[in-house]
Amino acid sequence: MTLNAGAINHSFTNRSRRAFIINLFCLVGVLFTAPLGVLSLFKGNLLVGSSLLTIATIYTLNHLYLRSTRNYLFSANVILYPLYALMLYLVYSGGVNGTGHVWIYCIPPVSLFLHGLKRGLLEVFLFICALALILFYMDSPFNDLDYHPDLKSRIIYSFILIAFLSTIYEYISSRFNQSLQELSAKLELAATTDPLTGLLNRRGMEQQLEQQAWDAPAVLLMDVDHFKRINDEFGHEYGDEYLQRVAYSLEGLLSKYSCLISRWGGEEFMVVLEHPASMKDVAELLRRGIASAVLTTSLGANISTTISIGVTEAKVGESVIRALGRADKALYEAKDNGRNKVVIAQKESP
Numbered sequence: 001m002t003l004n005a006g007a008i009n010h011s012f013t014n015r016s017r018r019a020f021i022i023n024l025f026c027l028v029g030v031l032f033t034a035p036l037g038v039l040s041l042f043k044g045n046l047l048v049g050s051s052l053l054t055i056a057t058i059y060t061l062n063h064l065y066l067r068s069t070r071n072y073l074f075s076a077n078v079i080l081y082p083l084y085a086l087m088l089y090l091v092y093s094g095g096v097n098g099t100g101h102v103w104i105y106c107i108p109p110v111s112l113f114l115h116g117l118k119r120g121l122l123e124v125f126l127f128i129c130a131l132a133l134i135l136f137y138m139d140s141p142f143n144d145l146d147y148h149p150d151l152k153s154r155i156i157y158s159f160i161l162i163a164f165l166s167t168i169y170e171y172i173s174s175r176f177n178q179s180l181q182e183l184s185a186k187l188e189l190a191a192t193t194d195p196l197t198g199l200l201n202r203r204g205m206e207q208q209l210e211q212q213a214w215d216a217p218a219v220l221l222m223d224v225d226h227f228k229r230i231n232d233e234f235g236h237e238y239g240d241e242y243l244q245r246v247a248y249s250l251e252g253l254l255s256k257y258s259c260l261i262s263r264w265g266g267e268e269f270m271v272v273l274e275h276p277a278s279m280k281d282v283a284e285l286l287r288r289g290i291a292s293a294v295l296t297t298s299l300g301a302n303i304s305t306t307i308s309i310g311v312t313e314a315k316v317g318e319s320v321i322r323a324l325g326r327a328d329k330a331l332y333e334a335k336d337n338g339r340n341k342v343v344i345a346q347k348e349s350p
């Protein structure tokens with residue numbers, strides 16, 4: 001039984017923390033109830049023994065359910081509702097030697113943690129109502145115990161105090177967790193995105209390729225022709241802006257294709273097309289489209305250039321990064337042949 005089963009990526013999100021606590025409850029529950037159940041059966045106490053073993057079975061099934069479905073909300077209910085019922089029964093009956101009520105303070109933290117602030121607080125409030133009903137209005141075995149009359153109100157007050165402190169703790173920890181998750185999402189985005197163009201960077205592309213697992217995609221490696229001249233003639237700032245224009249054009253031209261677009265480095269872009277059948281047409285579309293991408297400077301000069309593209313199709317089972325070597329050679333060929341060209345590398349070539 002692993003404590004992180006049913007969690008997402010085993011990260012410390014609210015969801016994963018809840019899955020962890022549910023599994024912990026299941027584990028502790030089984031460790032307590034199963035041996036006691038077996039012991040009771042040996043002692044001939046059939047009712048207690050079978051009840052304890054039933055609870056152990058429910059907790060085991062709950063763990064397996066969470067592991068296979070990740071539905072932690074249902075699993076939380078399986079933990080919480082029997083717990084509420086058990087605690088109210090302990091108060092009502094007085095428990096062992098009148099100590100039943102001392103266990104109820106576990107309710108606020110567990111309820112708020114597993115059901116969150118809103119629903120948890122509502123359930124804690126309903127629990128307090130049920131508690132008051134049992135203590136003050138029901139003719140229960142608790143009343144037969146020889147307690148001081150003040151104890152009942154003190155049980156309620158101290159329970160409210162624990163509920164209050166648990167609420168503050170849960171509020172702070174969920175806020176902290178939320179900001180941690182936001183920060184982690186921002187860092188993840190920054191690590192996988194090119195800040196200049198907003199396209200995937202090399203790391204982002206490699207990560208996405210791992211997730212896509214496309215059979216035999218096409219790889220298009222393209223390089224802006226004579227880009228150095230743009231920098232030299234108009235300045236680095238306009239060079240940057242032109243790269244943004246290229247990225248924007250690529251996204252527009254490829255919007256109806258299933259593909260990934262990245263800035264592979266400097267003035268080099270890479271596109272991975274899921275379906276290789278259209279690779280030649282797509283490459284031509286991009287070549288023509290980029291040639292018509294014009295950037296006008298503040299002085300009214302028009303910046304435009306062309307791109308060269310090397311294209312190949314990955315063999316079945318071959319990684320895109322391996323196929324990239326062929327696309328790179330084809331790109332060099334396109335440059336050598338005068339630029340503004342598409343060269344298709346055969347997948348049989350080394």
Ligand SMILES: Nc1nc2c(ncn2[C@@H]2O[C@H](COP(=O)(O)OP(=O)(O)OP(=O)(O)O)[C@@H](O)[C@H]2O)c(=O)[nH]1
Binds near residue numbers: 223225237243
């Ligand atoms: N403005 C700008 N320039 C960049 C960036 N990354 C790379 N470069 C420039 O891109 C230029 C690439 O020049 P080269 O590799 O000589 O190639 P080219 O001028 O494009 O010529 P060919 O590729 O041979 O057609 C270099 O001057 C780099 O400084 C960037 O992010 N912004």
